[in-house]
Every structure is written in structure tokens, then in C-alpha cells.
Amino acid sequence: MAEPLTEGTTPVQVANRASGSEFWYLLRKNPVTLFGLIVVALLILMALFAPLLAPYDPYATDPRISLQPPSQEHLFGTGIWGEDIFSRILYGARQDLAIAFGAVAVALVIGCLLGAVAGYWEGFFGEAIMRVVELLQAFPAFILALAIAGALGPSFRNLIIAIAFTNVPIYAHLMRVSILSNKRSQYAMAAIASGNPHWRVLFRHLLPNSLGPIFIQSTLQPGYAILTAAGLSFIGLGVRLPEPEWGLMVAMGSSRIISGEWWVSLFPGLFIIIAVMGFNLIGDGLQDIFDPHRN
Amino acid sequence: MSDSVPGTTPLITIRGLQTHFFTQRGVAKVLDGLNFEIASGRVTGLVGESGSGKSVTAFSIMRLMRAPGRIVAGKIEFQGVNLLQLTEREMAKVRGEKISMIFQQPRASLNPVFTVKDTLLRVLRIHKGLSARKAQRAALEVLARVGLPDPAVVLNRYPHQLSGGMCQRVMIALAISCGSKLLLADEPTTALDVTVQFQIIELLKELEDETGLTQLLITHDLGLVAELCSEVAVMYAGEIVEQAGVHALFDQPSHPYTRGLLQSRPKPGARGELQSIPGRVPDLLAPPSGCRFHPRCPLAQSRCAEESPVPEIVGEGHWVRCHFWRDLV
Amino acid sequence: MKLALYILKRLLLLLPLLFGVTLIVFVLTRVVISGNPIDQIVPPMATAEMRQQLAERYGLTDPILVQYGKYMRNLLRGDMGVSFQSGLPVTEDLRKFFPATFELTTYAMLLAILVGVPLGILSAVKRDTWIDHLSRFLSVSGVSMPVFWFSLLLIYFFFFLWQLAPAPLGRINPRLSAPETFTGLLTLDSLLAGNWKALRSSVTILILPTLALAYGAMAPLARMARSGMLEALESQYIVAARALGLPWRSIVFRYALKNALLPVVTMIAVVYGFLLGGSVLVENIFAWPGLGRYAYNAIAGSDYTAIQGFVLYTTTMYVILFLLTDLVYRFLNPRIEI
Numbered sequence: 001m002a003e004p005l006t007e008g009t010t011p012v013q014v015a016n017r018a019s020g021s022e023f024w025y026l027l028r029k030n031p032v033t034l035f036g037l038i039v040v041a042l043l044i045l046m047a048l049f050a051p052l053l054a055p056y057d058p059y060a061t062d063p064r065i066s067l068q069p070p071s072q073e074h075l076f077g078t079g080i081w082g083e084d085i086f087s088r089i090l091y092g093a094r095q096d097l098a099i100a101f102g103a104v105a106v107a108l109v110i111g112c113l114l115g116a117v118a119g120y121w122e123g124f125f126g127e128a129i130m131r132v133v134e135l136l137q138a139f140p141a142f143i144l145a146l147a148i149a150g151a152l153g154p155s156f157r158n159l160i161i162a163i164a165f166t167n168v169p170i171y172a173h174l175m176r177v178s179i180l181s182n183k184r185s186q187y188a189m190a191a192i193a194s195g196n197p198h199w200r201v202l203f204r205h206l207l208p209n210s211l212g213p214i215f216i217q218s219t220l221q222p223g224y225a226i227l228t229a230a231g232l233s234f235i236g237l238g239v240r241l242p243e244p245e246w247g248l249m250v251a252m253g254s255s256r257i258i259s260g261e262w263w264v265s266l267f268p269g270l271f272i273i274i275a276v277m278g279f280n281l282i283g284d285g286l287q288d289i290f291d292p293h294r295n
Numbered sequence: 296m297s298d299s300v301p302g303t304t305p306l307i308t309i310r311g312l313q314t315h316f317f318t319q320r321g322v323a324k325v326l327d328g329l330n331f332e333i334a335s336g337r338v339t340g341l342v343g344e345s346g347s348g349k350s351v352t353a354f355s356i357m358r359l360m361r362a363p364g365r366i367v368a369g370k371i372e373f374q375g376v377n378l379l380q381l382t383e384r385e386m387a388k389v390r391g392e393k394i395s396m397i398f399q400q401p402r403a404s405l406n407p408v409f410t411v412k413d414t415l416l417r418v419l420r421i422h423k424g425l426s427a428r429k430a431q432r433a434a435l436e437v438l439a440r441v442g443l444p445d446p447a448v449v450l451n452r453y454p455h456q457l458s459g460g461m462c463q464r465v466m467i468a469l470a471i472s473c474g475s476k477l478l479l480a481d482e483p484t485t486a487l488d489v490t491v492q493f494q495i496i497e498l499l500k501e502l503e504d505e506t507g508l509t510q511l512l513i514t515h516d517l518g519l520v521a522e523l524c525s526e527v528a529v530m531y532a533g534e535i536v537e538q539a540g541v542h543a544l545f546d547q548p549s550h551p552y553t554r555g556l557l558q559s560r561p562k563p564g565a566r567g568e569l570q571s572i573p574g575r576v577p578d579l580l581a582p583p584s585g586c587r588f589h590p591r592c593p594l595a596q597s598r599c600a601e602e603s604p605v606p607e608i609v610g611e612g613h614w615v616r617c618h619f620w621r622d623l624v
Numbered sequence: 625m626k627l628a629l630y631i632l633k634r635l636l637l638l639l640p641l642l643f644g645v646t647l648i649v650f651v652l653t654r655v656v657i658s659g660n661p662i663d664q665i666v667p668p669m670a671t672a673e674m675r676q677q678l679a680e681r682y683g684l685t686d687p688i689l690v691q692y693g694k695y696m697r698n699l700l701r702g703d704m705g706v707s708f709q710s711g712l713p714v715t716e717d718l719r720k721f722f723p724a725t726f727e728l729t730t731y732a733m734l735l736a737i738l739v740g741v742p743l744g745i746l747s748a749v750k751r752d753t754w755i756d757h758l759s760r761f762l763s764v765s766g767v768s769m770p771v772f773w774f775s776l777l778l779i780y781f782f783f784f785l786w787q788l789a790p791a792p793l794g795r796i797n798p799r800l801s802a803p804e805t806f807t808g809l810l811t812l813d814s815l816l817a818g819n820w821k822a823l824r825s826s827v828t829i830l831i832l833p834t835l836a837l838a839y840g841a842m843a844p845l846a847r848m849a850r851s852g853m854l855e856a857l858e859s860q861y862i863v864a865a866r867a868l869g870l871p872w873r874s875i876v877f878r879y880a881l882k883n884a885l886l887p888v889v890t891m892i893a894v895v896y897g898f899l900l901g902g903s904v905l906v907e908n909i910f911a912w913p914g915l916g917r918y919a920y921n922a923i924a925g926s927d928y929t930a931i932q933g934f935v936l937y938t939t940t941m942y943v944i945l946f947l948l949t950d951l952v953y954r955f956l957n958p959r960i961e962i
Contacts, residue, residue, distance in 0.1 A: 142901025
């Protein structure tokens with residue numbers, strides 16, 4: 001199985017690296033990407049300033065005001081224990097963004113290292129690495145994350161590990177292909193010929209020049225990471241109570257939906273969508289901008 | 296203006312054709328009032344550098360211009376009918392049945408997931424309404440007609456299983472299968488190997504000799520023109536700058552651009568664009584005033600930048616668009 | 625003959641892959657695992673001795689390599705061990721729960737294809753019109769929306785608010801007797817048995833979970849169909865076909881369509897993987913007695929034989945489906961010689 005199978009993601013092709021000013025020009029011409037960037041920036045600000053923005057303590061409970069519909073005092077209503085959903089959503093941005101960025105960062109480092117090594121030392125060693133990477137892709141992504149999270153036990157850290165694992169293959173593949181083509185280029189030949197040790201050629205010369213496609217992919221992945229994280233937390237394999245994580249908050253309301261208390265699940269879910277959509281719009285737009293077929 | 300070829304009637308007459316490209320940076324008037332005729336029963340060459348508007352002319356005749364290009368005005372008269380006034384449905388009947396076109400990339404012009412048979416039979420059935428059996432027989436005949444050695448085998452092949460030359464023969468077979476009167480050949484040999492180029496030229500020649508198929512050969516290769524054409528039109532920046540019989544043009548090139556082309560002519564059979572005329576094809580978003588060739592012209596004087604030259608008669612069936620052509624002769 | 629050889633070769637190549645999969649699953653569930661499955665079966669008051677005895681009985685005290693050897697030997701015999709929770713052989717459990725998941729994911733897949741592909745094709749043909757924008761909106765929301773949240777929304781509107789859908793509990797109205805089992809697919813079985821009440825109940829109860837799963841699955845199919853169609857429509861052979869006077873309709877829907885659908889075929893396995901993952905969430909919400917729910921219970925109870933069984937089973941199906949779609953792709957694409 002040669003193609004990466006990570007759900008919903010295909011490796012992006014990058015023809016050339018657009019220069020900085022051209023990049024900003026294209027970004028302005030591509031309002032959708034700009035919109036995605038603004039959404040993500042707002043979410044990051046929301047996470048950073050949650051303590052200032054939140055009207056209530058996200059962990060505070062009060063059984064007397066449990067399950068109240070949205071009102072002026074409680075913008076998004078209250079949950080089963082009388083917790084303020086709005087405040088918890090604000091703090092939840094910290095959890096979900098941290099998981100998303102954390103998982104993508106871990107996957108990026110591990111995947112790039114594996115891919116770089118596999119691309120540089122093509123022989124048995126490189127083949128062996130890629131076989132293992134392909135093995136990870138034999139699993140449907142969510143089921144692999146579920147198996148890992150299930151084995152490690154539910155926690156914030158384990159959630160990051162589980163999601164990172166599902167994201168490693170795509171980076172390894174992108175990096176390997178990039179290194180393979182750059183390896184044959186003149187500057188790499190020159191670096192080898194002038195007596196640089198292999199690790200230096202790889203990490204100082206080849207790797208930095210192979211980061212273009214990785215960069216674009218990295219804008220798409222956090223969206224999927226948030227979806228997976230929320231899904232795992234929803235079934236109890238991720239972040240645990242009383243932490244405010246959006247997927248977990250949706251789960252809190254799931255038993256209440258059939259008795260009509262919709263707000264407990266609705267609002268955290270909306271924020272998942274906003275976040276995922278924000279990242280996807282950025283990624284899609286960047287793919288368009290860097291698309292070699294673009295005329 | 297007398298630009299008709301002596302002793303023939305034109306099969307197609309183009310008058311005031313304007314095909315513009317509406318790009319983000321502005322409107323490029325690639326064809327801005329083109330007048331052109333294709334003589335019946337002959338092979339006419341249309342030569343010029345790439346970007347001069349040769350292909351746009353052919354695509355305009357077929358009405359196959361795609362965004363951002365659009366025909367804005369003009370008249371293309373074919374057998375007494377203005378093609379630009381036909382409905383899309385009527386035009387579809389003209390394409391492939393009366394006027395056909397072949398392209399530079401023969402393999403890319405064939406659908407990779409269908410066999411020659413699928414495509415050829417569909418064309419025959421749509422235009423001629425033949426039954427499956429009759430269409431099959433007609434298909435075998437036309438494949439043999441274009442010199443494919445084993446028609447029954449080729450019929451069941453996919454494009455990737457055929458060589459480039461064979462693909463071009465198949466394209467020609469498709470083009471003539473329904474009795475087209477006019478074949479527009481857009482650089483039909485450019486992408487092929489030299490020996491194959493020769494074979495395709497021979498085939499086109501045969502088609503002219505035996506069936507009197509009128510052809511417009513679009514090329515930048517004057518060698519090809521010399522071999523195949525009886526008429527030549529030289530195009531520069533969307534305008535025909537000189538038109539003549541092939542001998543007259545080679546013996547007495549009257550436009551400085553034609554002369555430049557002839558001097559920069561590659562050795563017979565060699566590939567590549569002509570490059571040795573100094574300067575480049577002008578940006579049609581902001582074309583030069585007056586004569587469009589004047590920035591590159593060795594004869595240019597101040598008048599050339601101010602006044603657009605009108606066609607002047609050089610000889611019988613030979614005209615040129617240049618203020619100072621007499622200085623050249 | 626060549627085809628048979630090719631399939632055989634691909635099947636042989638599957639073996640090391642599946643072997644690797646068993647290894648990963650084994651390591652995850654026995655080496656890395658945090659909970660102790662023995663806790664699931666011993667009474668809370670059990671003495672250390674009792675626990676020890678049970679652990680020995682289940683082979684949990686053996687060296688890890690011996691455990692793996694035993695596990696593989698049993699697996700080759702089709703024995704995935706006994707589930708700690710149900711006390712039944714895992715293979716039997718999987719067989720029992722599989723039809724429900726198969727029924728759900730198949731209908732979701734069909735719905736996703738039937739809506740997504742035409743939508744993608746249309747939005748390519750009618751580029752930048754309202755249908756293209758609609759398709760884009762559906763695609764973007766489809767990939768961004770958590771399937772569990774969408775499920776809850778559907779339940780809220782269709783069950784609670786409008787009372788159009790039956791209660792999200794299982795596969796059939798519990799007061800009805802299920803039809804005799806032929807295929808294990810309730811809709812098909814009730815049809816075969818001519819049991820119209822059961823058919824009606826099983827179909828209506830299927831609608832919401834199918835919708836929930838299909839929405840997310842539709843998005844990548846629509847996008848792939850759209851980009852495939854755009855690429856086909858911009859290609860040289862379409863220009864040539866127009867120059868031959870083929871009618872535009874026939875060019876779009878016959879000439880270009882086959883090229884556009886090829887990449888869609890390759891997406892189907894990927895989408896099925898998404899459906900298998902999503903079924904864990906959806907089945908849990910709709911109390912759907914399938915593999916996803918089984919897996920959820922197994923994880924909650926650290927029932928590692930059951931988890932192993934589930935992961936192995938779904939991954940094997942996934943990998944085999946990949947092989948199948950690959951074969952279909954090769955069959956449809958004459959450019960690839962088998």
C-alpha cells in the first residue's frame with residue numbers, strides 16, 4: 001500500500017515556494033484562507049485570555065442551577081451540575097488547541113525524522129522504517145487512535161500520543177519523498193563532496209529545504225486532530241472530568257438530548273466545528289495557493 | 296482588399312474576427328479584426344511564432360474558445376453560413392462532420408480510458424447515424440485509409456498502447472471519418488519523432504491529392520510549409536502580415552518579419568521555436584501602436600509607430616502589410 | 625489467469641502486513657495496557673491467591689513471547705480467545721455483532737456515494753454556480769462536523785422535537801419479533817421473510833444513524849468527484865472530443881465521467897475506514913448492537929482479547945477492502961496492466 005491512507009487527507013504537492021510578498025498577495029486574493037486564519041487566531045486568543053473572558057469558574061458547580069437554558073446570566077446555559085457552559089467552552093479551547101498542536105508537533109518531529117532517515121539511507125534501513133510506517137496506515141485512523149488511547153488509558157498526555165501516532169505516516173511519506181528528490185540536487189551533491197558528514201548534510205542542508213509540503217500539511221492536520229480528540233474524549237478515552245474539553249462536554253449532554261436539554265451538547269459541538277473548519281479552510285487555501293496546477 | 300487566391304474560391308472567409316482574452320490583468324485583444332481566407336482544395340499554411348494567435352484562429356473557427364478567451368465580433372463564413380450565428384447544437388453538427396481539427400499532442404487528444412473503437416464508432420454513429428455493424432465497417436475502412444497497418448487490431452487498442460504517430464493517424468481518421476471538408480491541423484507533427492513527422496506529412500499530402508481535402512496547417516516550421524502547402528499566411532501578433540503562394544513567399548518575402556523567419560529557419564526537420572529575430576512577441580494586453588512589428592523591425596521609421604499599414608498588393612495573390620515593403624524587394 | 629496471479633500475489637503480500645498488525649495490537653494490549661483485565665473477572669473480595677490462579681489460567685503469567693506465540697497459534701486456528709466480559713469466544717462475539725455494523729456502514733456508504741458523487745460531478749460541471757457553492761458548503765461542514773454531535777442533533781430534532789423517528793434504541797422496535805435470520809441484516813431478512821412490520825421498523829430506525837455516518841463520508845467523495853471531473857473537463861481529449869462534434873452531454877456524462885470516477889474508486893476504502901471508526905461513536909449513541917458498541921464496552925472494561933479481536937477484525941476488513949478497490953481501479957483503468 002503505497003499511498004498514505006490517513007482519512008480525509010492526501011499529501012499535498014508543492015511546485016515552488018512562493019515568496020513572502022507574493023504569498024501575502026495570494027492570501028488577500030483568497031478570502032477563505034484569510035477567514036480561516038482569523039478564526040484560528042481568535043480561538044487562540046480565546047484560549048489565552050480564557051481567565052479574563054470567562055464570567056464563572058469553569059470548575060464551579062451549583063446543583064441549584066443545574067440544566068438551565070441559555071440566559072443573560074449563563075450565555076450558553078448550565079450543565080448537569082450547574083456548571084457554566086460558556087466559561088467551560090472558553091477554557092476548553094485551551095484543552096483542544098493544546099491537544100491539536102501537541103499531537104501535530106509530536107507527529108511532525110517523529111514523522112519528519114523517520115521520513116528523512118528513510119529517504120537519506122534508502123537501502124534496507126530506509127525500507128524497514130517505511131514498512132513500519134505503512135503498518136500504522138493499515139489501521140483505520142480512528143481505530144488506531146482508539147486502540148492506543150485504550151491501551152494507555154484515558155489522559156491528556158495519552159490522547160496526544162494516540163493522535164500523534166495516526167499522523168506520523170503522512171509526515172514520514174512527505175519528508176521521504178522530499179528528501180529523495182532533494183538528495184539528487186546539485187547543492188546536496190556539493191555538500192557531500194565537500195566532506196560534510198552525513199548527518200550534517202541531512203539535517204543542515206536537506207531537511208530545511210524539504211519543509212515546504214510539510215508546512216501546508218501541518219495546517220490541515222490540527223483540524224483532524226481536534227475531531228479525533230473530541231471523539232475519543234466523547235467515548236471516555238481522552239480527557240477526563242472535570243476538565244473542560246469540548247468533546248467531553250458534548251458527551252455530558254448526550255443523555256439529556258432526548259429530554260430536550262439541547263444546549264448542553266450544542267454549544268461545545270459548535271466550537272469543535274468552528275475550530276476544525278478554521279484549520280481546514282487555511283489548509284485548503286494554502287493547497288490552492290501552492291497548487292502546481294494553478295494557472 | 297484583394298486577398299483571395301487566384302483560380303479558387305475560398306472555403307472559409309473570416310472577416311473582422313475579434314477574439315479577446317479577458318484576464319485578470321486586462322483584456323488581451325489576441326485577434327483584433329482578423330481577415331483571412333482559406334482556399335478550397337488546397338493546403339494553406341499559417342505560420343508565426345508561438346503566441347502570435349495561430350491556434351486562437353483555429354479554435355475560433357471551431358468555436359472552441361474557452362474562458363478567458365471569447366469571440367467578441369466578426370464573421371466566419373463557411374459554405375455560405377456564418378458559423379458565429381449558429382446555435383451550439385448546429386455548431387456541433389459542423390464539428391467533425393464538416394470541419395475537423397487535429398492537435399499537437401495526439402495521445403493526449405484521445406481519451407485514455409476508451410478504445411479507438413469506442414471513440415470512432417461513437418463519432419460515426421452520432422454524425423452519420425450508422426448501425427453498429429456499418430459503423431464498424433466504416434471504422435476499419437477509415438483506419439486503413441490513414442495507413443494504419445492492422446486496422447482490426449488498432450480498433451481495439453487504448454491510446455497508451457499506440458505510438459505517438461499511430462495516435463495522430465487515429466486522430467486524422469477520426470477527423471476525416473465523417474467526410475469533413477476542412478481539416479485544421481494545429482502543429483500536427485511538432486511532438487513527433489522526425490521519421491514519424493515525415494510519414495504524417497505524407498499522409499496529409501495524400502489526403503489533399505486524392506480527396507481534395509482543404510487543410511489549414513498551423514506551424515512555426517517553414518520547412519513543413521514548403522513541403523506541404525501551396526498557400527502561406529504569415530501571422531504576427533494576431534494579424535496576417537503577408538499572404539502569398541508558397542513559391543512567391545519563399546522567392547520574394549516582402550515583409551521584414553517573413554524575411555526574418557526565413558533567415559532564422561532551422562535546418563530541415565529540426566525542432567524548436569524560431570528565436571533569432573531579435574526581441575519578443577509583444578504583450579497583447581498593451582500592443583504596440585501602429586504596425587505591431589515596428590519595435591522589432593529593422594526597417595522601422597517613425598511612421599510605423601503611428602500608422603497601421605494596410606494590405607498592399609505585391610503580385611498575383613500576394614499581399615503584404617508593411618509601409619516600406621518596397622525597400623526590401 | 626494473469627489477474628488470478630496478481631490477486632494471489634497481493635493476497636500473499638497481505639500476510640506480512642496482517643502479521644505486523646497482530647504484533648502491534650498484541651504489544652498495545654498486553655505490554656502497554658494500563659488496566660488489569662483480571663479485575664474484570666474476579667470478585668472484588670478475591671484473595672491474592674485467587675487472582676494469581678486466574679492469571680495463570682488465562683496464561684497471563686507466561687513470558688510475553690510465549691503469550692504471543694500461543695496467541696498466534698490460536699489465531700491461525702481461528703481462535704481469538706475468550707472475551708473477559710461476555711465469557712464467550714471473541715470470534716463468536718464478532719460474528720454476532722458484525723451484521724449490525726455491516727448493515728449500518730453499508731447503507732451509509734451507499735447513501736454517501738449516491739449523494740456525494742453526483743453532487744461532486746454536478747458542481748464541477750456547473751462550476752461557480754449555486755450548486756457548486758452548496759456542494760462546497762456540504763463538503764466543508766461534512767469534514768468539520770463531529771459525527772457524534774451530528775447524531776445528537778438528529779436525535780434532538782427528529783426524535784424529540786418532531787417525533788418523526790423512532791427512539792434511538794437498537795435495530796428494531798423491541799416489541800416486534802425480529803425476522804428469521806438469513807443474512808443477519810435485519811432489513812434484508814425482513815424483506816426475505818415478507819415481514820413488513822419488521823421491515824418498516826428496521827428501515828425507519830436505520831435512517832438517523834445512517835444519515836449521521838453518511839454525512840461525513842459524503843464530503844471526501846464529493847470533493848474527489850469534483851476535482852476528478854474538473855481535471856477531466858480541462859484535458860486535451862475533451863477539447864478533441866468537442867472538435868469531433870460529440871454533443872456536450874455525451875462528452876460530460878460518458879466521455880469525461882469515466883475518467884472522473886477512477887480516483888473516486890480509490891477513495892472508497894478510505895471512506896470505509898472512516899465509517900468503521902465513526903461507527904464506534906454512532907453505535908454508542910444509537911444503542912446499535914454492533915461491533916463499534918462492542919469495542920466501546922471492551923475498552924471500558926479493559927477486555928483486551930475483545931479489543932484485539934475488534935481491531936484485528938476491522939483492520940483486516942479494511943485492508944481487504946483496499947485490495948478490492950485497488951483491483952476495481954485496475955480493472956477500470958486500462959492504463960494499468962495487471
